[in-house]
Every structure is written in structure tokens, then in C-alpha cells.
Amino acid sequence: MENATINRREFLRGLGIAGAGVLAATSPWLSAFSEVKETAKERCRLGIIGPGSRGQFLMNFIATNPKAEIVAIADIYEPSINAALKIAPDAKVYRDYRQLLADKNVEAVVVATPLNTHYGIVMDAFDAGKHVYCEKTIGYTMEQCYNMYMRHLETGLLFFSGQQRLFDPRYIKAMDMVHKGTFGKVSAVEAYWNRNGDWRREVPSPDLERFINWRLYRESSRGLMSELGCHQLQVGTWALGKLPDRVMGHGGITFWKDGREVHDNVHCIYGYDTGETITYGSVISNKFYGLEEKIMGNLGTVEPENGKYFFEEIAPAPAFLQMLNKWENDLFEELPFAGTSWAPETANVNKGEFLLGERPKADGTSLLTEAFVEAVITGKQPERIAEEGYYASLLCLWGFEAIESGAILPFPEQYKIDYAPYGTKRQDIVS
Amino acid sequence: MSFLTRTMPDGTRALYEWFGAMHTRVDILLRSSAYDYDYLRDTVGIMRQEICEIEKTGNRFDPTSEVSRLNALPAGVKHTLSPRLYDILTLCLRYNKQTEGLFDITVQSKGHSPQTIGGIHIDSDGTYSRDSENIVIDLSGFLKGYALDRVRPVLEERGITDALVNMGNSSIMAMGDVPGPVRNACLTTSGNDSPDRCHIVNPLTGEMIRGKRQVQVVTNSGAEGEAEATRRFISCCL
Numbered sequence: 096m097e098n099a100t101i102n103r104r105e106f107l108r109g110l111g112i113a114g115a116g117v118l119a120a121t122s123p124w125l126s127a128f129s130e131v132k133e134t135a136k137e138r139c140r141l142g143i144i145g146p147g148s149r150g151q152f153l154m155n156f157i158a159t160n161p162k163a164e165i166v167a168i169a170d171i172y173e174p175s176i177n178a179a180l181k182i183a184p185d186a187k188v189y190r191d192y193r194q195l196l197a198d199k200n201v202e203a204v205v206v207a208t209p210l211n212t213h214y215g216i217v218m219d220a221f222d223a224g225k226h227v228y229c230e231k232t233i234g235y236t237m238e239q240c241y242n243m244y245m246r247h248l249e250t251g252l253l254f255f256s257g258q259q260r261l262f263d264p265r266y267i268k269a270m271d272m273v274h275k276g277t278f279g280k281v282s283a284v285e286a287y288w289n290r291n292g293d294w295r296r297e298v299p300s301p302d303l304e305r306f307i308n309w310r311l312y313r314e315s316s317r318g319l320m321s322e323l324g325c326h327q328l329q330v331g332t333w334a335l336g337k338l339p340d341r342v343m344g345h346g347g348i349t350f351w352k353d354g355r356e357v358h359d360n361v362h363c364i365y366g367y368d369t370g371e372t373i374t375y376g377s378v379i380s381n382k383f384y385g386l387e388e389k390i391m392g393n394l395g396t397v398e399p400e401n402g403k404y405f406f407e408e409i410a411p412a413p414a415f416l417q418m419l420n421k422w423e424n425d426l427f428e429e430l431p432f433a434g435t436s437w438a439p440e441t442a443n444v445n446k447g448e449f450l451l452g453e454r455p456k457a458d459g460t461s462l463l464t465e466a467f468v469e470a471v472i473t474g475k476q477p478e479r480i481a482e483e484g485y486y487a488s489l490l491c492l493w494g495f496e497a498i499e500s501g502a503i504l505p506f507p508e509q510y511k512i513d514y515a516p517y518g519t520k521r522q523d524i525v526s
Numbered sequence: 527m528s529f530l531t532r533t534m535p536d537g538t539r540a541l542y543e544w545f546g547a548m549h550t551r552v553d554i555l556l557r558s559s560a561y562d563y564d565y566l567r568d569t570v571g572i573m574r575q576e577i578c579e580i581e582k583t584g585n586r587f588d589p590t591s592e593v594s595r596l597n598a599l600p601a602g603v604k605h606t607l608s609p610r611l612y613d614i615l616t617l618c619l620r621y622n623k624q625t626e627g628l629f630d631i632t633v634q635s636k637g638h639s640p641q642t643i644g645g646i647h648i649d650s651d652g653t654y655s656r657d658s659e660n661i662v663i664d665l666s667g668f669l670k671g672y673a674l675d676r677v678r679p680v681l682e683e684r685g686i687t688d689a690l691v692n693m694g695n696s697s698i699m700a701m702g703d704v705p706g707p708v709r710n711a712c713l714t715t716s717g718n719d720s721p722d723r724c725h726i727v728n729p730l731t732g733e734m735i736r737g738k739r740q741v742q743v744v745t746n747s748g749a750e751g752e753a754e755a756t757r758r759f760i761s762c763c764l
Contacts, residue, residue, distance in 0.1 A: 406528045419532045419542045435719040436696040
């Protein structure tokens with residue numbers, strides 16, 4: 096998705112959720128915006144560590160935020176520095192991230208470096224007293240993730256990870272409906288992210304291959320599980336409101352046999368003692384089914400990425416949906432549904448309904464970065480955001496280990512934290 | 527049952543719930559600032575139960591329904607009616623008179639004539655009998671409106687003042703502050719939605735009424751709306 100932004104007013108209106116209380120109950124991390132008026136004249140000073148492609152993507156949002164100033168960047172790759180300076184021309188440039196961390200003018204850092212470097216940088220950042228936004232997956236191992244999360248607790252410094260779906264209106268709306276029981280009892284979440292491409296970046300010189308294409312090599316990456324799976328597994332636990340009990344997986348290099356070391360084809364099954372399942376798959380030699388998380392209840396299915404939901408039996412009546420969505424505006428002067436009798440055999444094909452009444456404009460990245468800026472200004476860690484990010488990382492790394500070992504792995508109890516994934520008991524309703 | 531919710535900026539809750547019944551769809555929209563969603567959903571649950579019981583009583587295509595038992599009853603044999611079917615049949619007989627025979631629940635009978643309906647008898651003791659086994663009672667054009675009248679007390683008893691109930695688009699009840707041209711009334715449609723569809727029989731001639739045309743009536747009672755819409759539709763075609 097391009098750098099499309101939505102402002103908070105559009106965001107709230109699109110959700111159809113009124114009032115801070117209702118919003119907090121739906122997605123508690125949105126409390127990041129609770130003091131947005133009071134912080135109107137304040138500004139935070141950010142440093143970007145690793146302004147490569149993802150780092151620049153984030154910078155584009157931050158640079159348009161009047162409450163944020165990118166005061167420093169750190170990278171060892173000159174083309175990335177030059178590109179980043181076009182976004183933030185006044186930023187001070189460091190070749191060593193430790194120098195940036197020593198810069199007293201920097202309040203908080205955004206870490207968008209290769210996966211295997213996150214741990215050292217984030218731990219150093221906490222030691223330097225900086226708030227941290229770290230791209231997902233947060234750590235290269237589950238132990239690293241655990242240590243990072245614990246360090247966040249010990250220091251009291253902010254810890255965000257790049258789980259933009261937490262701020263994506265489609266996902267927030269979908270989860271509100273799931274947790275209200277709209278789709279009945281959710282038994283399975285089928286998540287997949289398929290592409291048809293080699294997942295490579297252009298390399299100006301062969302000696303930069305592992306540096307530029309770090310995602311393809313085991314020393315620096317967990318492959319598709321860490322780079323793509325992290326987003327979607329969190330959607331599964333968000334919907335089901337609990338952690339799985341075991342995982343099994345399989346992967347291989349089946350098509351892109353070009354010297355890469357990570358799989359181009361991965362699949363994992365996460366199982367619950369109570370029977371529910373989250374499946375995750377990613378194939379990068381076929382894009383037909385693209386990207387989705389299908390949340391499957393006995394009454395309906397929601398596809399948040401597609402922004403649509405489907406009921407198992409009769410679809411909602413368009414006129415009633417319109418009424419529900421626009422009632423507050425008193426736009427109704429007629430009953431467009433009144434007429435001769437409706438009969439099942441004349442019903443249309445179930446094409447589903449849009450979660451937000453229209454096609455989505457943007458994912459949650461702009462709001463996620465905005466939330467981080469707000470949190471840096473207020474110094475308040477929004478509820479549950481670090482925990483959701485932590486478990487998202489843990490789930491993908493746990494799945495990676497299952498693929499590597501070929502074993503059915505129980506949940507790693509030693510990495511459990513004092514937190515249950517967000518969800519309510521309403522989902523247990525079967526109407 | 528499938529449902530959707532919407533909380534308005536002032537805290538008012540809107541619940542939209544829908545399901546299949548009476549070979550059509552039922553859409554129910556409730557609005558309330560006093561009750562939570564669980565209460566509103568429970569209310570719809572009671573309404574649905576009432577609608578389903580009416581269907582179970584009066585659906586002639588269900589061989590286990592009470593009206594099917596009447597349609598299988600030997601001539602001259604008495605059947606003690608349930609209070610619900612007693613109520614339905616006495617209303618239908620009254621509307622037959624009021625519409626001068628144009629609303630006729632025996633129109634599907636073999637060899638039907640305007641006098642056929644006179645062959646059914648409902649006694650003061652609540653029993654039913656018929657003169658001929660050719661008599662068939664068909665409540666298809668009546669039950670939806672009747673159901674509207676039966677779910678209204680449910681809403682009133684549970685303190686719901688704003689509601690919209692749609693029985694298959696052709697029988698609609700609006701209560702209180704809801705969108706649309708009718709308020710605290712029922713809107714009933716009778717007719718054919720396409721040139722090819724015909725399903726209403728003129729009881730005076732026994733012929734299907736053809737052509738794309740329809741009439742709408744606004745009444746206090748849904749049951750009355752069914753009879754009156756039928757009367758006007760057939761009258762238009764005479």
C-alpha cells in the first residue's frame with residue numbers, strides 16, 4: 096500500500112464507534128490518542144536507525160506529522176542515507192547507531208534495520224534512555240524478544256513494534272464484530288500471504304548481496320515467517336483471544352533456487368487444546384490468492400484485509416445496512432426495500448459487505464506512527480501494544496522453530512508473559 | 527441469527543438482526559438508548575420465536591402444521607383449534623366479508639368459487655369443520671401481516687419504542703422514531719414484481735392476475751393491511 100494516510104476523525108467515523116469508552120473497549124491501544132488535544136503544541140524529536148526502504152516508508156508518515164521532528168538518522172549504507180535526507184533534510188547523520196543513541200537531542204528511536212540487529216540496537220536504546228519503535232519481528236530469537244520486552248518493563252520506556260494492523264480501521268472494526276459474536280463461534284483463522292516474485296532487492300555490487308538481501312539468509316532472517324507471518328499471526332490471536340497450545344510446520348525452497356537460504360514456501364498449523372486452529376501459509380511463487388486472514392465463525396466469515404464480511408445464510412438487506420451505517424445523519428426519506436415479497440430463490444449471490452462501507456484507503460501505518468509520536472510526548476505506554484507485538488513476534492519465531500525441527504512444539508512456557516491476547520468472551524456465543 | 531450493531535454518537539444503540547422465516551427474510555431494526563445489546567438481542571429472539579410459531583401453525587406446505595391437519599380433515603369432522611389458529615381464521619373470515627370476497631383464504635381449493643369459503647365453520651366452542659374435503663386453507667397472503675401484529679406487543683412489553691420490522695419487504699411495521707415514510711403504522715404491498723410473475727388469484731374469476739403492478743396500503747394493523755392490499759390489487763384489475 097502506498098503512503099496513503101487517514102486522519103483520526105475519518106478513522107473514528109469510518110469505524111462507526113462512538114465515544115472514547117467504546118473505542119477503548121474495542122482496541123485499548125487507541126488510548127494513545129486520548130490526550131491528543133493537550134499535546135497539540137508539543138513536538139517530539141525522533142532518530143531513525145536504519146532508514147532503508149521500510150525506514151523511509153515510516154519516515155514519510157512521520158515527516159508529515161506536525162508533532163514530530165526527525166532530528167537524526169543512522170545508517171552505514173550511503174544510498175539509504177541520501178534517500179532519507181530527501182525526506183528529512185535537517186536530520187543529523189550518524190554512521191554508527193551508538194552515536195545517535197548518545198545524542199541528547201533524540202528522545203526516541205525508530206529501528207528499521209535487519210532482523211538480526213534489532214536486539215543489540217533496541218537493548219542499547221533502552222540503556223540510553225530512549226523510547227523505542229522497533230519494526231517487527233522484534234527479535235531474531237524468542238529469548239531475545241523476551242529480554243527486550245522485559246527490558247521495556249524494567250526501564251519504563253515506551254516499546255512499540257510495527258504491527259500496523261492494530262491501527263488499521265478494517266481490522267479494528269472486524270475485531271469489534273468478532274468479539275461481539277457477529278460471526279458466531281470462531282473455530283479457525285486461515286491466514287496466508289502469497290506473492291509471485293523473488294523477494295530480492297537490486298544489488299549494486301556482489302559483495303553487498305548479504306547486506307542488501309539480508310531477508311534471504313539465515314544469519315540475518317527467519318524468512319517469510321518473521322517478515323510476513325508476524326502480522327497475520329497476531330490477527331489470529333486477536334480474533335480468538337488466546338494463545339495456541341502447539342504448532343507444527345513445514346517449509347522448503349521449492350521454486351527460487353537461487354542461492355537463498357530461507358524457505359520460499361512455508362506453512363504452519365497452530366492448534367488449541369479447545370480445538371480452534373490458526374493456519375499460516377506463505378508462498379512466493381504464486382500470487383493468485385494474495386493476502387488475507389479469513390476469520391471463520393459458524394455464522395459468517397470476515398476477511399479484514401479485503402475489508403469485507405460474509406454471512407453464512409441470508410445476507411443483510413442493503414437498505415437496512417444503509418440505515419444502520421447512516422442513521423446518525425438522518426439521511427432517510429424513503430424505504431427502498433418496500434415492495435413485493437422477497438423469496439430465497441430470488442436472492443442475489445452473497446458478495447459480502449464492506450466493513451467500513453467502502454473500500455479501505457490505507458492500512459494502519461500512519462496511525463501507528465502517529466500513536467508512537469503521541470506516546471513519546473505524553474510518556475505514556477498505550478495499553479497492550481507492547482504485549483501484542485511481543486506475542487506476534489513469539490508466534491512467528493515459534494512457528495519457524497517448528498518448521499526447522501519438523502516436530503510438534505508445545506507453547507514455550509518460559510516465554511509466557513503476564514498477559515492474555517486481547518479478546519472478549521462474547522465470541523463463545525453461538526446464536 | 528445474524529446481526530449487526532451500531533452505537534450512535536449520543537450513545538443510542540441500533541441493532542439490526544435478520545433471519546429466514548415464512549419462506550422469506552425477516553429484518554428487524556431496534557433502536558434504544560435505555561437497553562444494552564444483550565437485551566435487544568433477547569427481544570429479537572422472542573420476536574423470532576413468535577414468528578416461527580405462527581409459521582408452524584399456519585404454513586400449509588408443512589405437513590406437520592395445524593393448518594395442514596385442517597386441510598386433511600374429513601368433511602364434517604370437528605377439530606379443536608389452537609387459540610392462535612382460531613384467532614387467525616376468525617380474522618380471515620371477517621376480512622373476507624369486509625373485502626366482499628376479494629380476500630379469500632380458500633382460493634386454492636379445488637373447484638373454488640366465491641361460495642367455497644362458506645363451507646368452513648368455526649363454532650363458538652373453538653372447533654373447526656368443513657363441508658368438503660376439496661377445501662384448502664391457504665394463509666400465505668396473511669401470515670406476515672399477522673406476525674407484525676403479534677410481535678408489536680412483544681416490543682411494547684419490553685419497552686422498545688423505536689423499531690422497524692420487515693417481513694419479506696411486502697409487510698413492514700414501523701414504530702416510533704425510525705427512518706421512512708410510515709411511522710407507527712404498517713406498510714403492505716401486494717402485486718407482481720415482474721411481467722412474468724403471477725401468484726395472486728382473483729377469487730371471483732379463479733384467474734391469475736398478470737402484469738407488473740402493485741399497490742401499497744398503510745394501516746394500523748398488519749393483518750388488516752394484508753387483506754386491504756389484496757382487495758385493492760384485485761379491484762384494480764377488475
